[in-house]
Amino acid sequence: MRRPTPALTGTLALCLVLTACGGGGPASPQASAAPAAADGTTLLIWADQKRSDTLKPFAEAFAEENGIKAEIVVVAQNQQQTFTTASQAGEGPDVLVGAHDWIGNLVQNGLIDPVPMTEEQLAGYADVARRAVTYDGQVYGVPYAVENLALFRNTELAPDAPATFDELVDTGKKLKKAGKVEEIVGYPVSQQNGQSGDTYHLYPLYTSGGAHLFGTTPQGDPDPADLGVGTKESVAAFERIAALGEKGEGALKRSFTSDNAAAAFNEGKTAFMVAGPWRLADVRKAGVKYDVTPVPGFKDAGPARPFVGVQSFFVASKGRNKALAQEFVTGSLASAEVAQALFDAEPRMPALKKALEYAAAKDPDVAKFQAAAENGTPLPAIPQMVAIWVPFNTLIHAAVKGEPVPAAVDAAAKAIAEQLEQ
Amino acid sequence: MSTRQTRTGEGRGLPRRGDTGAPRQEGTAPRTSPEGSPGGPPARDRRPRAVPDRPRALAVPPGGWPGGAGAVAARFLALGLIVAVALWAVAPLASAGNWTGTAIVAAVTAAGLYVYLTPRRMPAKYLLPTTLLVLAFQVFPVVHTMSLALTNIGDGHLGSKQEAITAIETSSVRREPGSAEYRLTVAERDGGLAFLLAAGGRAYAGTAEGLRPLEGATLGPGGRITAADGYTVLTSAQASARSAEITELAVPVEGGAIRSQGLSRAYQGRAELTYDAGCDCVTGSGSGSGPEKAWRADEEQGRFVAADGTALPQGWKVDVGLANLAAALTDPRINAHFLGVFGWNLVYATAVVALTAALGIAVALALHHPRMRAVRAYRTLIVLPYAMPAFAMLLVWRDMFNTDFGLVNRVFGLDVDWLGEPFTARLSVLLVQLWLGFPYMFLIATGALQTIPAEYLEAAQVDGATAWQRFRKVTLPLLMLALSPLMVSSFAFNFNNFNGVFLVTAGGPFPADNPTVGATDLLITYTFRLAFGQQGAQYGLASAMSVYVYLIVAVISIVSFRRTRVFQEVDR
Numbered sequence: 001m002r003r004p005t006p007a008l009t010g011t012l013a014l015c016l017v018l019t020a021c022g023g024g025g026p027a028s029p030q031a032s033a034a035p036a037a038a039d040g041t042t043l044l045i046w047a048d049q050k051r052s053d054t055l056k057p058f059a060e061a062f063a064e065e066n067g068i069k070a071e072i073v074v075v076a077q078n079q080q081q082t083f084t085t086a087s088q089a090g091e092g093p094d095v096l097v098g099a100h101d102w103i104g105n106l107v108q109n110g111l112i113d114p115v116p117m118t119e120e121q122l123a124g125y126a127d128v129a130r131r132a133v134t135y136d137g138q139v140y141g142v143p144y145a146v147e148n149l150a151l152f153r154n155t156e157l158a159p160d161a162p163a164t165f166d167e168l169v170d171t172g173k174k175l176k177k178a179g180k181v182e183e184i185v186g187y188p189v190s191q192q193n194g195q196s197g198d199t200y201h202l203y204p205l206y207t208s209g210g211a212h213l214f215g216t217t218p219q220g221d222p223d224p225a226d227l228g229v230g231t232k233e234s235v236a237a238f239e240r241i242a243a244l245g246e247k248g249e250g251a252l253k254r255s256f257t258s259d260n261a262a263a264a265f266n267e268g269k270t271a272f273m274v275a276g277p278w279r280l281a282d283v284r285k286a287g288v289k290y291d292v293t294p295v296p297g298f299k300d301a302g303p304a305r306p307f308v309g310v311q312s313f314f315v316a317s318k319g320r321n322k323a324l325a326q327e328f329v330t331g332s333l334a335s336a337e338v339a340q341a342l343f344d345a346e347p348r349m350p351a352l353k354k355a356l357e358y359a360a361a362k363d364p365d366v367a368k369f370q371a372a373a374e375n376g377t378p379l380p381a382i383p384q385m386v387a388i389w390v391p392f393n394t395l396i397h398a399a400v401k402g403e404p405v406p407a408a409v410d411a412a413a414k415a416i417a418e419q420l421e422q
Numbered sequence: 423m424s425t426r427q428t429r430t431g432e433g434r435g436l437p438r439r440g441d442t443g444a445p446r447q448e449g450t451a452p453r454t455s456p457e458g459s460p461g462g463p464p465a466r467d468r469r470p471r472a473v474p475d476r477p478r479a480l481a482v483p484p485g486g487w488p489g490g491a492g493a494v495a496a497r498f499l500a501l502g503l504i505v506a507v508a509l510w511a512v513a514p515l516a517s518a519g520n521w522t523g524t525a526i527v528a529a530v531t532a533a534g535l536y537v538y539l540t541p542r543r544m545p546a547k548y549l550l551p552t553t554l555l556v557l558a559f560q561v562f563p564v565v566h567t568m569s570l571a572l573t574n575i576g577d578g579h580l581g582s583k584q585e586a587i588t589a590i591e592t593s594s595v596r597r598e599p600g601s602a603e604y605r606l607t608v609a610e611r612d613g614g615l616a617f618l619l620a621a622g623g624r625a626y627a628g629t630a631e632g633l634r635p636l637e638g639a640t641l642g643p644g645g646r647i648t649a650a651d652g653y654t655v656l657t658s659a660q661a662s663a664r665s666a667e668i669t670e671l672a673v674p675v676e677g678g679a680i681r682s683q684g685l686s687r688a689y690q691g692r693a694e695l696t697y698d699a700g701c702d703c704v705t706g707s708g709s710g711s712g713p714e715k716a717w718r719a720d721e722e723q724g725r726f727v728a729a730d731g732t733a734l735p736q737g738w739k740v741d742v743g744l745a746n747l748a749a750a751l752t753d754p755r756i757n758a759h760f761l762g763v764f765g766w767n768l769v770y771a772t773a774v775v776a777l778t779a780a781l782g783i784a785v786a787l788a789l790h791h792p793r794m795r796a797v798r799a800y801r802t803l804i805v806l807p808y809a810m811p812a813f814a815m816l817l818v819w820r821d822m823f824n825t826d827f828g829l830v831n832r833v834f835g836l837d838v839d840w841l842g843e844p845f846t847a848r849l850s851v852l853l854v855q856l857w858l859g860f861p862y863m864f865l866i867a868t869g870a871l872q873t874i875p876a877e878y879l880e881a882a883q884v885d886g887a888t889a890w891q892r893f894r895k896v897t898l899p900l901l902m903l904a905l906s907p908l909m910v911s912s913f914a915f916n917f918n919n920f921n922g923v924f925l926v927t928a929g930g931p932f933p934a935d936n937p938t939v940g941a942t943d944l945l946i947t948y949t950f951r952l953a954f955g956q957q958g959a960q961y962g963l964a965s966a967m968s969v970y971v972y973l974i975v976a977v978i979s980i981v982s983f984r985r986t987r988v989f990q991e992v993d994r
Contacts, residue, residue, distance in 0.1 A: 113592055411934065
C-alpha cells in the first residue's frame with residue numbers, strides 16, 4: 001500500500017473525470033446545448049408520450065414543406081415544471097403541448113406568447129375550448145382536444161339513465177340490496193394517493209349544489225376576488241355531498257379512487273362510474289355493455305358542471321423559432337384536415353367544430369361526451385387556482401367522512417383566503 | 423484498522439485548541455504538525471501514534487515510479503483520459519464565454535495532472551478526488567440552496583426584470599378588433615426583411631419604416647403575393663432561417679403595428695402596455711378595455727404595482743435578504759404547527775430506527791443460530807424488501823391500506839380506516855417503513871455477528887451467564903459498535919424520509935378544521951406543501967425551510983455521533 005496501484009489510479013482518475021464535469025455543474029447545460037443550427041433550423045416540440053406519437057407524422061410533413069427539421073421530444077413527467085426550468089435556461093422547446101390550465105402560471109412566468117388567431121379561426125372552435133384558452137382577454141393556446149367527466153352506466157344492470165344523482169343512488173342501493181353489485185356508485189372521491197380528496201371529480205356535485213369556486217370577471221376569467229368557498233351555497237352543497245357520504249347513504253366513500261372505481265365498474269361490481277373519456281378504452285376492453293350520459297345533478301338543484309380540460313398547443317416565448325412555431329400551430333395544426341387526422345390517430349374529442357362533427361359521426365361516444373361537456377366550465381387557468389386544491393381536497397374528505405360540514409367549509413375558506421392574500 | 427480510522431477521524435472532525443480546524447491537506451501537514459505545535463494539549467498526544475506510517479509513505483524513490491511498464495502506461499492513459507474529458511468540457515464553455523466554468527475545469531485538470539504526475543504528494547492523491555466530490559455534491563448544493571433562500575425566486579419571479587418587461591409587452595399585443603387580415607409573404611430587399619401583405623385585393627410592402635402600397639405585385643392562388651418588383655421572395659426554408667427577425671418585425675401603422683402570425687398571415691395589433699424607463703413604470707390600459715393606468719416597479723417585491731394595489735402577473739427575481747428565513751420563524755401560518763410536526767417527526771425517525779434495528783437484530787440472531795437450516799433461502803427472502811424499488815413498494819402499500827379495496831382489510835377481515843384516522847395512519851407509515859428498512863439492519867447485524875468471537879460467548883457460558891445475559895452483556899454491546907453509526911445515519915435519513923410519508927399518506931389525514939397540517943406530516947412534507955402545494959412554487963421560501971431542516975438534522979447527527987463514541991471505547 002505504499003503507492004496507488006494502477007487500478008486505484010484508474011478509479012481515482014474516473015472520480016476526477018466525474019468531478020471535472022460536476023465542478024462545471026452550473027454551466028454544464030450549455031455544454032449539451034451545441035444546437036443543430038449548423039445545418040438548418042429545427043422546430044422543437046415537447047409533448048407527452050401519446051401525443052408525440054400522434055403528432056410525429058404531422059410535424060414531419062410540416063418540416064418537409066418548409067425545408068426545416070422537426071424534432072418531437074417526449075417529456076413524460078412534470079411537463080410544466082420541466083418546461084419552466086428548461087425555458088429559463090434557454091433550452092426550452094418552440095412548441096409545447098399541454099393542458100390549458102397551465103396558462104396562468106406560464107403567463108406569469110413570461111414563458112408563452114399569445115397566439116394571434118383571427119376571429120374567423122377562433123369561431124371554428126367549440127365555445128368551451130375557446131373560453132378555456134382565453135386568459136386575460138388574450139388567446140394563449142390553440143385548442144386541440146377536449147376532456148371532461150361523464151357518467152358511465154352499465155346498461156345491463158341499469159337500463160335507464162338516472163335523471164338526478166339522488167335517483168342514481170336509489171338505483172344503486174336497490175341493486176346492492178339485490179346482491180347484483182357491491183358498490184352503489186364508483187365515484188372517485190380520493191386522488192390516487194387515497195389520502196386527499198379529488199376536487200376535479202367532486203366539482204360537478206359541488207356546482208349542482210349551487211356553489212362555485214370563483215366568480216367571473218368582466219373579461220370572462222375566474223375572479224379570485226370572488227371566492228365561492230365559505231358561502232351559504234357552498235355549505236349547502238357540501239351538506240348534500242355529506243348526506244351521500246360514509247355516515248349518510250354510503251354512496252360516496254373515501255376509499256374510491258379513479259383506478260379502483262374503474263376496476264369495480266369493469267368487473268360489474270358497480271353499475272355507475274364517474275370518469276372521463278380516458279376510461280373508454282378500458283371499459284370497451286372489459287366488454288361491459290355501457291352508455292355515457294352527463295353527470296346528473298341533485299334533485300331540485302342546478303345542473304352538475306364538470307370541469308372541462310382542453311389540451312392545447314402553446315408557443316414558447318423563449319423558443320428560437322417563434323414564427324415557425326406560430327405557423328405550425330395556427331396554420332398547419334389548426335386546419336380541419338389535420339384535426340381529423342389527429343382524431344383518427346388517437347380518438348380524443350376534437351376542439352375544432354368541423355373535426356368534432358366528423359368525430360361524432362364516426363364514434364357515437366364522442367357525441368355523448370360532447371353532450372356531457374355542455375354544462376361544463378373550463379378548469380380555471382388563473383394561477384390563484386393553486387390556492388384551492390389542498391384546502392378543497394381536505395374539505396371533500398372531511399365532508400365525505402362525516403365531519404361537521406360548516407366548520408370544515410369555514411376552515412377551507414379561511415385557508416384559501418389566506419393563500420390568496422399573498 | 424478500525425481503530426486508526428476512528429482516531430484520525432476524531433482528530434479531523436473535532437478541532438481542539440491549537441488546531442487550525444481546517445482539514446489537513448497536501449500530506450505535509452501531518453509531518454509538520456507535531457513540531458508546529460510543540461506545546462499542544464495532552465489530548466493530542468495520540469496523533470503522532472495514529473499516523474506514524476504517513477511520513478514514510480512519502481518516501482517514494484525520487485528516481486521515478488516503481489512498478490512495471492504496464493502500470494505506467496495505465497497511469498498515463500488515465501491522465502490522458504482526464505485531459506481529453508477536460509478539453510471536451512471546456513470547448514462549449516469557452517465558446518459560450520463562460521470563463522468561470524473554463525477556469526474551474528482548467529484548475530481541476532491542472533491540479534489532477536500535478537498530483538498524479540509527481541511521485542510525491544501521496545496524501546493528496548487520495549484527498550483530491552474526495553475533496554472535489556465533496557465540493558461538487560455537498561458544498562455546492564448547500565451554498566446554492568442558501569443563496570436561493572435570500573431571494574424571492576418562484577413562480578412569477580423566475581427571471582430578470584428585463585425578461586419580465588419583454589413578457590409584459592409581448593403578451594399585451596392585441597389584435598385590433600375588426601382590423602384587416604393580411605396574407606403574408608416574407609421577402610427581402612437589400613438584405614433587409616420586408617413583409618409583402620395582401621388584403622382585399624390590394625398589395626402593400628411593410629418594413630420597420632412603415633407601410634406603403636406596392637405596385638406590380640403578382641398574387642398567387644391562395645391570395646398571397648408570389649413576386650414583386652425589387653423584392654426577393656423568400657422560400658419557406660429561407661424564411662424559417664430568419665424566424666427570429668420575422669417575429670420581431672413590427673410594421674408601424676396608424677393605431678398599432680402589423681405583426682406576423684407565423685409565416686403566411688399577418689395582423690394589425692397594438693401593445694396595450696409599454697414600459698417607460700423614465701418613470702420606471704409600465705403604462706397602458708391593462709386588459710384591453712380598462713382606463714389608462716401606471717404600474718410602478720417595486721424593487722422590493724419584484725413586480726409592477728399600481729396605485730390601487732393591483733400588480734401585473736409577470737414579476738422578476740429580487741434579493742429579499744433574510745425575509746424568507748425570518749418568515750419561517752415569524753409567519754403564523756408556518757410556525758404555528760412547527761412544534762407539533764417537529765415532535766411527530768422525532769417520534770417517527772426514532773421509532774423507525776428502533777423498530778428496524780430491533781427486528782433486524784432479532785432476525786439476524788435467529789438465523790445466526792447454529793442449528794438453523796436453509797439460512798440462505800431465508801436470507802434471500804428477508805433481503806427482498808430491501809432489493810425492491812422502494813418507490814413502487816410504497817405505492818403498493820398505500821393501496822393495500824385502502825379501506826374497502828385494500829389487501830390488509832380483506833385478508834384480516836377488518837374494516838379499519840387505516841389512512842383516514844391519525845393513529846392508524848401513523849401506525850401505517852411506521853409499519854411500511856419497518857418493512858422497507860429492517861432488511862438493511864438485518865444485513866448489517868448479520869455481518870457484525872460473524873465478527874463476534876465465539877470464545878467470548880463460550881467464556882460467558884462457562885462463567886454461568888444465561889442466554890439473555892450473554893446477549894445483553896456480550897453480543898449486544900459488540901453489535902451496537904457496528905450498528906450505532908449506521909443508526910445515526912438511518913435516523914438522519916428517516917428524519918427527512920419524504921417518500922416514506924408522502925407516497926403513502928401525503929401527510930394526511932388532515933383534521934377537518936385545518937387543511938394545512940396532517941397527522942403524518944414530517945417537516946419535509948409540510949415544507950413541500952407550503953412551498954409548492956399552494957401558492958405555486960416558492961423556491962426561495964422552500965430553500966429557507968430546507969436550510970432549517972438541514973440545521974436540525976446536522977445538530978441531531980453531531981450530538982448522536984458524539985454519544986455513539988461511548989461504544990467505540992470498547993475497541994480501544
